[in-house]
Amino acid sequence: MLVRSLVLQLGAMPQTIVQVSDTHLCEIFPYFADNWQHFAKEMEALKPDLLIHTGDISLSGTMDDQAMRHIRNEIDRLPVQCLAIPGNHDIGTTGGPLKPISEERIGHWQTHFGEDRFAFDIEDWRLIGLNTEILGSGLPSEDLQWVHLETACANAGGREIGIFLHRPLFEKTPDEPSSRWSLIAEPRARLIERLRAHKVRFVASGHLHRYRYISLEGIDLVWCPTTAFVTASTKNDGCIRRVGYLKWTFEGRHVRHEFIEPDGFTNHDMSWREKRAAKRAAIAAGQLAAE
Ligand SMILES: [Fe+2]
Ligand SMILES: [Fe+2]
Structure with missing residues (x-):
C-alpha cells in the first residue's frame, strides 16, 4: 500500500x-x-513498520502509465x-539528454505514487x-x-533529522564537479549547507547500486x-557491490x-556494459582494431 499523506505518526x-x-x-x-519476488516474501516475514523506496522504482517508467500501474500494483501487494x-529512471533528471525533468513528468509520478517528497515522524526522528x-x-x-x-x-520539534534521497550528495568528495553519479555541484553545496545548519544526522540514498557507509563531519552518509x-x-573503494536492502531500526x-x-x-552483474563501452571507445580512438 502506498502512503499519500505527507506527515504521519507512529507510536510504540x-x-x-x-x-x-x-x-x-x-x-x-x-x-x-526474481529478486523483487524474494524481497516481497521477505517483507511478509519481516513486517516492517514502513517501507521507503529511494527511487528508480522503474526500469523506464517516465510518462508510461502502463509501466507505472504495474509497479504500483506490485507495491500495493506488500503488507x-x-x-x-x-529517481532518474522514473521522471528524468535535470540536464538529462534523453529525458530532461519537467513539471509534466513530476506530475506523472504524482499520479501514480503521490508526492515526490515527504516528511514522516517515527520515534524521536523526523525523516x-x-x-x-x-x-x-x-x-x-x-x-x-x-x-x-x-x-x-x-x-521538527527537537526531533533528530534523517534525509532520504535518490542520488547521493557526492561520490568521492563534497566539492567534486557535477556528474551523472551524484548531485549537480551548486544545489549540492546549498543542500549540504542546509543539512549542516539543521544538524541532520544521516543522509540515505540510492542510485549507485552499491552499499557504502561513511561520515561527513558528523553526518552519516x-x-x-x-x-x-x-x-x-575489483576497486578497493569501501563499497559492497551486492544486491540487497537496508533495515533501519x-x-x-x-x-x-x-x-x-x-x-x-541473484547478483545480476551488468559490468559487461562498461567493458563494451570501453572497447567501443578504444576502437573509436584508434587504440583497438574493430573485429
Ligand atoms: Fe538505478
Ligand atoms: Fe538512478
Whole structure:
C-alpha cells in the first residue's frame, strides 16, 4: 500500500523501516523480477513498520502509465505502507539528454505514487524525503521543495533529522564537479549547507547500486544497495557491490542500519556494459582494431 499523506505518526518503540532502492521493475522486460519476488516474501516475514523506496522504482517508467500501474500494483501487494521518491529512471533528471525533468513528468509520478517528497515522524526522528532529480532545474517545483526542506526541519520539534534521497550528495568528495553519479555541484553545496545548519544526522540514498557507509563531519552518509543489478568491480573503494536492502531500526534518538542480502537473491552483474563501452571507445580512438 502506498502512503499519500505527507506527515504521519507512529507510536510504540523500537520501529523498523526498510529502505529499498533501484528495483528497476518492468512488466515488459522483467529482468529483475526474481529478486523483487524474494524481497516481497521477505517483507511478509519481516513486517516492517514502513517501507521507503529511494527511487528508480522503474526500469523506464517516465510518462508510461502502463509501466507505472504495474509497479504500483506490485507495491500495493506488500503488507507494509510505502513512501516513495522518484529517481532518474522514473521522471528524468535535470540536464538529462534523453529525458530532461519537467513539471509534466513530476506530475506523472504524482499520479501514480503521490508526492515526490515527504516528511514522516517515527520515534524521536523526523525523516524527510526529497526529489533529487529536480535539483538545479529552476522549475517551480524545485523552489517548493526547498521550502518543504526548510519547513520540515524548522518544525521538527527537537526531533533528530534523517534525509532520504535518490542520488547521493557526492561520490568521492563534497566539492567534486557535477556528474551523472551524484548531485549537480551548486544545489549540492546549498543542500549540504542546509543539512549542516539543521544538524541532520544521516543522509540515505540510492542510485549507485552499491552499499557504502561513511561520515561527513558528523553526518552519516549511507548508500542503499539495489535489488536489481550491480556492476562488479575489483576497486578497493569501501563499497559492497551486492544486491540487497537496508533495515533501519529507530529507538528513541538512536538509529542503526543493517545491509540485508536475502537468501535467493541473484547478483545480476551488468559490468559487461562498461567493458563494451570501453572497447567501443578504444576502437573509436584508434587504440583497438574493430573485429
Ligand atoms: Fe538505478
Ligand atoms: Fe538512478
